[in-house]
Amino acid sequence: MDILTVFSNILNPECLMLILIGVIMGNIFGCIPGLNTPIAVALVLPVSFALETIPALCLIMGIYMGGVSGGLVSAVLLKIPGTAASVATTFDGYPMAMNGKATEALSYGAFASLFGGLFSAVFLLVLAPFLSQLAIGFGPWEYFGTAVLSLCLVCTLMKEKMLKAFIAMFLGLLLNTVGMSPVDGVAARFTFGNYNLENGFNLIVIIIGIFALPEILYAVQNIAVVPKPVAVQKKWIYVPDWKVIKANFGVMIRGSVIGTLIGILPGMGGGAASLVSYADAKKASKTPEKFGTGCAEGIFSCESANNATTGGALIPMLALGVPGDTTTAIVMGAIALHGLTAGPLLSMNQPILFRSIIFSVFVANLFMFFFQTTTIRYIAKIIEIPKPILFPLITIFCVTGVVSIRNNVFDLYYMLIFVVLGYILDKNKYPLSPFILASVLGTIIEDNMRRSIIYYGSFANCLVQPSIGTIFFYLAVLLPIGSVLLQNNRFRKLLHLRVTPNGGESQ
Amino acid sequence: MGEIVFMGVLGVVSFGMFMMTYTFRTSIIDQSGGPALYPRLIILFLVALMLIRIVIILKTPPEKRQRFAFLEIFKEIRLAYLLQFLTYVVLLAVIGFKISTTIFLNVMIHYLSYRQTGKRASKRRVLGLGLITIMGVIGLEYCFTKLLNVPLPKGIWNI
Numbered sequence: 169m170d171i172l173t174v175f176s177n178i179l180n181p182e183c184l185m186l187i188l189i190g191v192i193m194g195n196i197f198g199c200i201p202g203l204n205t206p207i208a209v210a211l212v213l214p215v216s217f218a219l220e221t222i223p224a225l226c227l228i229m230g231i232y233m234g235g236v237s238g239g240l241v242s243a244v245l246l247k248i249p250g251t252a253a254s255v256a257t258t259f260d261g262y263p264m265a266m267n268g269k270a271t272e273a274l275s276y277g278a279f280a281s282l283f284g285g286l287f288s289a290v291f292l293l294v295l296a297p298f299l300s301q302l303a304i305g306f307g308p309w310e311y312f313g314t315a316v317l318s319l320c321l322v323c324t325l326m327k328e329k330m331l332k333a334f335i336a337m338f339l340g341l342l343l344n345t346v347g348m349s350p351v352d353g354v355a356a357r358f359t360f361g362n363y364n365l366e367n368g369f370n371l372i373v374i375i376i377g378i379f380a381l382p383e384i385l386y387a388v389q390n391i392a393v394v395p396k397p398v399a400v401q402k403k404w405i406y407v408p409d410w411k412v413i414k415a416n417f418g419v420m421i422r423g424s425v426i427g428t429l430i431g432i433l434p435g436m437g438g439g440a441a442s443l444v445s446y447a448d449a450k451k452a453s454k455t456p457e458k459f460g461t462g463c464a465e466g467i468f469s470c471e472s473a474n475n476a477t478t479g480g481a482l483i484p485m486l487a488l489g490v491p492g493d494t495t496t497a498i499v500m501g502a503i504a505l506h507g508l509t510a511g512p513l514l515s516m517n518q519p520i521l522f523r524s525i526i527f528s529v530f531v532a533n534l535f536m537f538f539f540q541t542t543t544i545r546y547i548a549k550i551i552e553i554p555k556p557i558l559f560p561l562i563t564i565f566c567v568t569g570v571v572s573i574r575n576n577v578f579d580l581y582y583m584l585i586f587v588v589l590g591y592i593l594d595k596n597k598y599p600l601s602p603f604i605l606a607s608v609l610g611t612i613i614e615d616n617m618r619r620s621i622i623y624y625g626s627f628a629n630c631l632v633q634p635s636i637g638t639i640f641f642y643l644a645v646l647l648p649i650g651s652v653l654l655q656n657n658r659f660r661k662l663l664h665l666r667v668t669p670n671g672g673e674s675q
Numbered sequence: 676m677g678e679i680v681f682m683g684v685l686g687v688v689s690f691g692m693f694m695m696t697y698t699f700r701t702s703i704i705d706q707s708g709g710p711a712l713y714p715r716l717i718i719l720f721l722v723a724l725m726l727i728r729i730v731i732i733l734k735t736p737p738e739k740r741q742r743f744a745f746l747e748i749f750k751e752i753r754l755a756y757l758l759q760f761l762t763y764v765v766l767l768a769v770i771g772f773k774i775s776t777t778i779f780l781n782v783m784i785h786y787l788s789y790r791q792t793g794k795r796a797s798k799r800r801v802l803g804l805g806l807i808t809i810m811g812v813i814g815l816e817y818c819f820t821k822l823l824n825v826p827l828p829k830g831i832w833n834i
Contacts, residue, residue, distance in 0.1 A: 218824055331728055338721040339685070342692070345717065349710030355699035357710060358692060381760075388752045391791045556787035560780050563760065567767070567776075568815070572825040577768040584761065588748065595744035596678065618707035627708075 170520060177524040178531055183226040186219075187528060190230020191535045197231070198238015199547055203562070204251045205235030206604075207380040209498045211565055213372050213505065214572040221506040221521065226528045228502050232495055233532035236438050236475050237281035237540065241547050244273045253438025253474035256446040260459065260466030267462045271544075275406040276464055277471040278540040279413060280420055284472035285533035287424035288431060288479025292486075293526050296515070299487035300522075303512035306637075308619035309630055311489070313640030315609045315616070318434035318490045320644035322602050324651045325433065325440075332598045334648070339593075340606025341613070343369060350615040351622075364578040369586075371501045373579050374607050376566045377586025378593075378600055379494075384559050385591055391555050406541045416468040419449050423472035430473075431480020434605065437493040438474030445473030479529060485510050486522065490609070494601050497608040677743025679732055682725045689725075693718045752790055759783055771830025773812055780808040 177183065190212075197208035208231045216224035239254030244261035257277060264273040306314070323333035347368030349355040359365040423445040430441040449469035450459045459466050481492025482499075489511025491497035500510045508514060508521070515522040540547070570579050594600055617627075620637075624630045631638060696711035696718075732740065747753065759782060766775040781804060785796055796804070819825040 214825060331724060331731070335721065335724050335728060338717055338724060341717045342689070342714065342721060345714045349699070351707055352702045352705050352710060354702045354705075355710035357699060357714065358695060385748065385753055385756060388756050388787065389747075391752060391787055554788070554791070556784050556791055559756075559787060560783040563763075563783070564776050564780065564815075567763070568772075568819060568827065571767070571772075571827060572819060575826045575828075577764070577828065580764045580767070584764070591748055592681065592745055596681075596741075614713040617713065621707045625706075 170523070173520050174523045174527050177222050177520065178226065178527050183223050183528070184531070184535075186223050186227040187230040187532050187535050188539070190227045190232075191234035191532060191539050192230075194231035194234025194236075195238040195241075195536070195539065195547055198235040198251050198254075199241040200553070200558070203383070204379070205232060205238075206375060206494045206498055207383075207562075208235055209495055209502070210372055210375040210380065211569050213498065213502055214569045216502055217505050221503075221508065222524050222528075224502060224506065225499075225525055226532075228499055229525070229528045229532045230535065232478055232499070233285055233475070233529065233536045234539070235495070236478055237278070237285075237471065237536055238547075239474075240274065240277040240281065240471060240540075241544065244270060244277065251438070253442055253477070254470070255439055256442040256470040257467060257474075259446065259470075260461070260463050263460065264462035264464075264467070269462065271406060272408065272412075272464075273462075273467055274544045275408045275541065276412065276416075276467045278406060278537060278544070279408050280416075280423070280468045280471035281475040281540070282533055282537035283420045284424045284427050284475035285478060285536065286530065287421075287472070288428040288476040289526070289529045289533060290479075291428050292479040292482050292529060296483050296486045296526065297522070299483065300512040300515040303488050304516055306488075306512060307635075308616040308623065309633060309635055309637035310640075311637070312613060312616035312620055313635075313637030313644070314488055314490055315613045317640040317644040318484070319602065319605055319609060319613075320648055322434050322605055323599075324647045326599055326602075327651070327655075329597060329599055330648065330651060333602045336593055336598045336600065337602035337606045340603040341610045343374075344607050344610030345614070350611055351618045362578075364576060369582060369607075370573055370579060371498075371607060372573055373570050373583045374586055375498055375501075375604060376570055377583040378590035378603065380562065380566050381583075381587045382590040382594055384562060385587065386595065387555070388559060391559075402545060404542070406544050412464055416464055419465050419468045420472040422448060422452070423469040424476040427473035427476025428480040431477030431492055432483050434484060434490055434492055437481070437495075437601070438477045441473040441477045442470040445469045475533075482525075482529065486514065486525065487512060489514075489612070491605060494604050497604055500608060676740075677745055679729055681743065681745070682729050686722060686725055689718045689722055752787075755786060756783075759786070767830075768828050769830055771832065771834050772827040773816055773834055774830065774832075776812045776815075777805075777808050780812070781805055784808075 193208055193212070194205060197203045198205060209228055212227060212231065216227055219227070235251065236253050239249050239251035240257055240261070243249045243254040243257040244265050247258050247262035249255045249258055261273045261277065264270070319337055323330055323337055326333040346358045346365055347356070348366055349357055356366055426445045426448060427438070427441040430444060431437075446466060446469050449465055450456045453459065453465055455463070477493065481496045484490045484492045485496040485500060489500070489509065491500050503510045508518065567580060570583055571577065573579060590600065593603065620630045621627055624633065631641065693715060696714050699709070699711045701709040701711070748757065759779065763775055763779040766778070784804060785801070789795055816827055819827055
């Protein structure tokens with residue numbers, strides 16, 4: 169009867185309404201350039217605190233599913249991706265719109281988003297419980313290894329920006345040490361005697377300060393630029409023709425597989441997935457010369473991949489307690505707000521909640537599709553909201569959200585520091601996702617490292633344990649070193665590998 | 676050059692934090708290395724990476740170096756936005772959410788509209804916007820405080 173409980177948890181008016189509100193909000197934030205899903209999720213976190221756990225997570229899943237596909241509208245109509253996940257959609261979406269087929273482009277994107285989202289949700293349903301069963305035996309050393317590996321993987325996969333990614337990551341880890349020390353709770357670290365800092369920097373404040381406000385700070389300078397979107401036909405519903413769906417079914421399957429697998433890798437989001445899927449679809453296509461001119465395959469490949477990352481990213485979050493991307497890192501914060509910890513123990517101690525989260529993903533994807541296919545031309549109008557009104561509104565929502573966490577204006581002062589820091593990092597090409605992931609995982613890393621040292625006697629003893637944690641730790645050390653060596657032309661010649669044009673110079 | 680300065684500032688801050696770790700209290704029964712171990716490791720790694728980055732920047736020819744984006748925050752519209760935001764944050768605790776948010780919205784919207792269109796708003800528009808923002812802020816405050824039970828600052832006049 170568990171399955172009936174899961175259905176009743178989600179299929180009730182409150183949760184369905186919250187999923188719908190989340191999808192609408194996610195779509196709006198996704199389609200407006202400069203705003204994105206992490207900002208939307210961060211803004212509702214204080215609000216979600218007032219809700220029960222399952223309704224709160226329904227709202228957040230709605231935003232997550234809606235936000236990733238929301239970027240489709242501005243990508244097709246303006247050639248400006250609403251989110252990083254829709255960069256590749258501009259390659260064929262905008263040319264198709266310029267050819268007078270904006271309606272078709274949007275309907276293809278909406279359907280592909282549904283396909284990718286549901287595909288990865290099935291993977292989530294199958295893999296997450298399996299992985300969490302495997303991870304139930306994890307001790308502190310295994311958790312430490314997993315967290316360290318996921319952070320190093322995020323940075324290593326950044327390739328040319330690897331050094332900057334590691335610097336951002338260590339900066340995030342350092343700022344995470346502010347507050348009372350874990351394990352012993354004896355030392356107030358780097359608080360300068362200020363009791364407001366004894367609990368450290370709040371994650372929501374960091375996210376709003378690093379993500380939301382720097383984008384507005386950057387965009388206000390170009391306030392005079394007013395984009396004009398391509399017109400959309402008036403229709404009741406925007407569903408692609410069945411023949412087009414059938415012709416691109418294979419493309420969507422490939423894109424969804426790529427998106428799900430990339431989503432599982434920590435720190436890799438829809439942006440990377442859609443670009444990889446686009447390149448793969450072009451390579452496999454019988455008409456690669458049509459890519460970039462407004463070809464349906466291009467849109468189907470990108471949009472199925474970027475939505476497939478949502479389910480993929482939730483797999484490590486739910487199963488291992490390691491966020492798959494920035495949004496799932498914030499979702500972990502939401503789960504923590506309700507006194508729970510994402511990870512294998514969640515499936516063991518709260519199996520109904522665990523399955524309810526997965527089921528809400530299915531429902532959110534369906535709502536996202538129905539909402540997009542019926543309201544695309546209205547969503548297109550949102551892009552035209554005057555920036556002089558939009559930016560101040562977002563600012564006060566950010567401020568209200570921050571103040572509502574602890575009713576402490578002090579949080580706003582250090583948020584300002586994060587705004588400046590976020591601006592400097594982002595505009596100087598320092599990746600932000602390692603910083604955010606480090607802020608989420610920092611306490612887990614230190615806590616489990618110190619517990620491992622207590623258990624095994626010393627750190628050196630931990631390194632020789634026959635455990636998956638040891639394997640993960642060595643991988644975390646070797647992967648970046650291997651990546652740097654492989655970028656070096658002299659080393660590549662030694663291994664008889666093809667020399668790259670930029671090899672020999674690291675970053 | 677700007678990035679080297681940024682690394683330098685971070686380096687100085689990191690050094691200061693490293694020295695502060697020697698003032699952390701430690702439990703006598705702690706066998707995990709103490710509260711200072713982890714921050715010291717992080718600082719050492721961070722400083723090492725920053726030094727590598729500085730070397731790479733110095734090895735890059737000046738014409739190929741990218742301009743460091745920082746000072747532009749303190750120019751033109753961005754500076755105005757930051758100052759207005761800072762004023763709003765300061766006033767929030769003093770005069771409360773309703774008044775400070777209404778003032779902020781009106782000032783910011785009119786300023787940004789002027790920068791976008793180059794035209795000042797008419798008296799009718801100013802009045803209209805003022806009324807809309809007051810009603811909007813009251814509604815927002817009601818939603819947060821009464822519906823979501825989230826307290827917001829009331830200020831010295833308890834409004």
